[in-house]
Amino acid sequence: MADLKYLFNPRHVAVVGASHKEGKIGHTVLKNIVESGYKGKVYPINPKGGEILGIKVHESISSIDGEIDLALIVVPASIAVSAVEECAKKGVKFAVVITSGFSEIGNIGAEKEMAEKARANGMRILGPNVFGIYSASAPINATFGPSKIRPGNIAVISQSGALGIAMIxxxxDENMGLSTIVSIGNKADITEADIMSYVFNDEITKVIFLYIEGLENGREFMDLVKKKPDDMQIVAIKAGRSKVGARAVASHTGSLAGSDKIFDAAFKQIGILRAENLAEGFNWVATLAACPKPAGKNVVIITNGGGIGVLAADACEKYGVTLTSDMELLKKTFEDVMPKFGSYKNPVDLTGQAGGAEYREALERALNEDNIHAIIALY
Structure with a gap:
């Protein structure tokens, strides 16, 4: 089977179902690829021929002379299987099947047939029912989502296409940069485990943000995550917590949600941070992407309000964050930067009269103290 590097760094790309009509998915995908600064050859495929965006359109993928590493399939479900087979016979290494209408609506047979025809010719499939793939290293934006994606050190892997586009x-909006964003959809072939195994070896990526609805092979997934680099973190949102949510998952991507308690325990065991919702997940991802890994576990909260400090302390206990209770250390570090009615206990309360100068002094002292490994500053 083909090396995943050709999925993330394809040398030449085809868009099967490229549309002449602006606003159609087949047009948007092609336009995004061109505007993303992709350096390889791009082959629009449409039986009508002609030109799209000034690029010659080929009537079929078999009419192209050169090699193609990646094909984006953007045709109706009724002809998607034959389009995939034609790509496979051409020698295409990867097909990203954007087309929906397969196992998520009960059309399991066609999805299996698609995967079998691809596998028989050595081609791998991402999807179906996806929004595409973005890779900063190529660079290539082969999605029908926003055209402008900021490059960075966060990899997003999403089973939901719409949610993935929202994540972009x-x-x-938050000025967070992406190393890659991959929509895995129905997972007829390539799974989140496959993508993660590649991303683990990516020197750019620092954090993986994962949205999943179900896992086909939980043990394989757990074994893989245990091998991740020590300096790479994973934040996950696992949907389908409730019975109603689990039923919705089945109709969305055809996945089985599985027991929520099992997922909770498994994530804790292998060190995945499970976020309750998107807002929480984005906060964690932004922090992990921007901050170095602490050298130890001693955390200090610095605040100018007692109530918010208590809430932060509660959250720390909930998530297993260790607040240092070394009173000698805290007194030595903070006693001189607060009024007498302040508190150098942890949380460190600079009181309501603290302004920028007091915060700067307190933060500088904390940062220069080797036995304080992380700071939570609240204002």
Whole structure:
């Protein structure tokens, strides 16, 4: 089977179902590839021929002379299987099947047939029912989502296409950069484990943000995560907590949600941070992507309000964050930067009269203290 490097760094790309009509998915995908600065050859495929965006359109993928590493399939479900087979026979290494209408609506047979035809010719499939793939290293934006994606050190792997597109928008709003974003959809072939195994070896990626609805092979997934680099973190949102949610998952991507308690225990065992929702997940990802890994476990909260400090302390206990209780250390570090009615106990309360100068002094002292490994500053 083909090396995954050709999925993330394809030398030449085809868009099967490229559309002449602006606003169609087949047009948007092609336009995003071109505008992302992709350096390889791009082959639009459409039986009508002609030109799209000034690029010659080929009537079929078999009519192309050169090699193709990646094909984006953007045709109706009724002809998607034959399109995949044609790509496989051409020698295409990877097909990203954007087309929906397969196992998520009960059309399991066609999805299996698609995967079998690809596998028989040595081609791998991402999807179906996906929004595409973005890779900063290529660079290539082969999605029908936003055209402008900020490069960075966060990898997003999403089983939900719509949620993945929303994640692109959110990262742009928050000035968070992406190393890659991959939509895995129905997982007829390539799974989140396959993508993660590649990303683990990516020197750019620091954090993986994972949205999943179910796992086909939980043990394989756990064994893989245990091999991740020590300096790489994984934040996950696992949907389908409730019975109603689990039923919705089945109709969305055709996945089985599985026992939520089992997922909770498994994630804790292998060191995955499970976020309750997107807002929480993005906060964690942004922090992990921007901050170095602490040298130890001693954490100090610095605040100018007692109540918010208590809430932060509660959250620390909930998530297993160790607040240092070394009173000699705390007194030595903070006693001189607060009024007498302040508190150098942890949380460190600089009191409501503390302004920028007091915070700067307290933070500088904490950062220069080797036995304080991380700081939570609240204002």
């Amino acid at each position: 928008g959110k990262t742009a």
